[in-house]
Amino acid sequence: MLVTLSEILKDANERHYAVGAFNCLSLENVMGALQAAEELRAPIILQLAEVQFPEAPLDMMAPLYLHAAHKASVPVCVHLDHGQSLETCVRAIRLGFTSVMFDGAALPFDENVAVTSEVARIAKAADVDVEAELGKVGDSGVDTADVFTDVEESVRFVQATGIDALAIAIGNLHGHYVHTPQLNISRLIEIHEANRLPLVLHGGSGTSIEDFKACIHNGICKINVATAIQRGIMKRITECLAQKPEEGYIPLKQVMTDASRDVIADHIRLFESDGKA
Ligand code: 13P
Secondary structure (H helix, E strand, C coil): CEECHHHHHHHHHHHCCCEEEEECCCHHHHHHHHHHHHHHCCCEEEEEEHHHCCCCCHHHHHHHHHHHHHHCCCCEEEEEEEECCHHHHHHHHHHCCCEEEECCCCCCHHHHHHHHHHHHHHHHHCCCEEEEEECECEECCCCCCCECCCHHHHHHHHHHHCCCEEEECCCCEECCCCCCCCCCHHHHHHHHHHCCCCEEECCCCCCCHHHHHHHHCCCEEEEEECHHHHHHHHHHHHHHHCCCCCCCCCCHHHHHHHHHHHHHHHHHHHCCCCCCC
16 A cells, blocks of 8 residues: 555554665565565555656656555555755656655755755645755765764754655665665664654665664664665576576576565565565
C-alpha cells in the first residue's frame, strides 16, 4: 500500500528501528525490493535520485514504483532522493510521489532555508512530505567534503522550513567506502535531543554493523542504500558468467532480481524493520 514518508517513519521513530530507503534503477531492483519487503513483512521506501535520471528516467520509473507500492501488502513510500531544484520536486509530486527530498546542503544556510521552505509549502498543498539536508554528506574519495551537521543550525532549520525528516552529516559518505567510516554518534545524539523529527542517514552502503545499530537506536529512522545493491548484482552476475550455462543462456534478469532481493533483505534485517509491517 502506498503511504507518505511521515506515515512510514512514525512507527520507526517510536519503536527505534529504521526503514530502508533503496535506490532502484530497474524493474529487477523494484521486484527484488518488493519480494524482500513482503517476505520479511517490512515497510520500505523506493527512491530515485536526480543524478540517476540519465540511467533511470523519472517519468519511466514513476509508474513502476507506484504500481509496486499500490500492489504491495506492506507499506511502501515512493520518494524523490536528492532533488536538485524546486522544479524537480514539483515534477515528482505531479507524478504521484508521496515524498520528495530537496537537497540544498551545498547552498548557504539562508538559501537552503528559503528553497526548502518553498518546496515544503508546495508539497504540503499536495499532501506530500519533505526531507531536506543540512551539513554536507560527501562522496567517497573526496575526503574534504564532509562537514558535520551543526546542532543549533539544525533546530533553526527544522523550525523555519516545516520539513518532515532531516538528513544529517555525521561522517557518512555516498558511494563505495575505501575504509569503513566511523560515524559521530555523539553528534547524532545531540541532534536527536534537540529535534524530535525523524533523522535520515545517507550513504548506507558499507557502514559497520555497530554504527548501524547505534544510529537506529539514537534517532535515525530512514537509511539510504544504493551502491550495495548495484555491487551485489555485479558480484552475482560475475559468479554466474563464470559458470557454464545449462540452458544455453543465463537468465540474467532473474539473477538481478534475486541479488536485489538478497541485498535488500540483509539491510532490512540490519535495520530491524523486519516484522514491523
Ligand atoms: P550509498 O550509495 O552509499 O548506499 O548511498 C545511498 C544514498 O545515500 C542515496 O541518497
